[in-house]
């Protein structure tokens with residue numbers, strides 16, 4: 001797979017082990033974020049996955065949501081009517097896939113993981129009851145093709161949950177007004193499709209799926225949950241792209257450090273979710 005957006009570390013082509021370790025840390029921090037937890041809980045409740053169903057988590061990352069799906073498709077060992085559902089996480093990054101497999105094993109989860117590409121799902125037509133795809137479309141140059149693939153592998157009546165960020169909503173505060181457009185450009189440059197969040201309903205409708213529910217939450221950080229390398233990465237990228245000067249960058253760091261000290265630091269980005277089904 002070529003990498004049309006080398007700035008997107010989550011692009012499937014980016015499999016450097018050092019990068020993968022950093023991605024795992026980012027995914028774990030996001031999984032602990034209250035906004036992410038709320039939006040995930042909302043989407044799982046809307047999907048209402050049942051024992052015996054066949055579920056696929058596309059771009060599973062560390063497999064946390066594949067494990068949630070696995071718990072829902074098969075009742076616990078104590079149940080008398082144990083159904084044999086399946087929950088598979090599709091993950092093209094071998095390092096992330098290995099971590100997902102290990103974590104599922106350690107947790108005693110029945111989640112399984114496969115290599116594969118969202119743009120060419122390795123499954124027959126109408127095979128699945130449920131698809132989950134979280135914060136993956138933003139990393140794909142052709143998200144419409146991925147959603148068409150989801151529609152193809154769902155059975156009539158099957159359900160899908162898409163969750164994604166919209167990078168135009170990125171806010172880092174405090175930042176001098178004259179450098180805010182540069183910071184916004186850096187945020188949008190981290191994804192191949194930075195406006196994926198606002199496009200979820202349209203992408204589903206375009207693929208012939210019926211949208212049932214729309215949801216939203218915000219990934220909100222204060223200075224305790226954002227590490228200095230993340231903030232400095234934004235500043236360095238803005239300088240590297242010639243969008244701000246080194247003096248403006250240093251002023252930004254000083255403003256953010258002062259805000260961290262006074263408890264006024266703010267970083268946020270909106271996330272959207274859409275739940276849909278394939279009409280019968």
Ligand SMILES: C[S@@+](CC[C@H](N)C(=O)[O-])C[C@H]1O[C@@H](n2cnc3c(N)ncnc32)[C@H](O)[C@@H]1O
Nearest residue numbers: 010011012027059060061093117118134135136
């Ligand atoms: C931001 S991470 C999200 C991981 C997980 N869904 C979550 O929300 O924690 C994006 C994931 O998409 C995967 N990915 C990137 N390109 C992909 C593709 N073409 N097909 C399937 N997965 C892909 C990455 O390897 C990564 O695991």
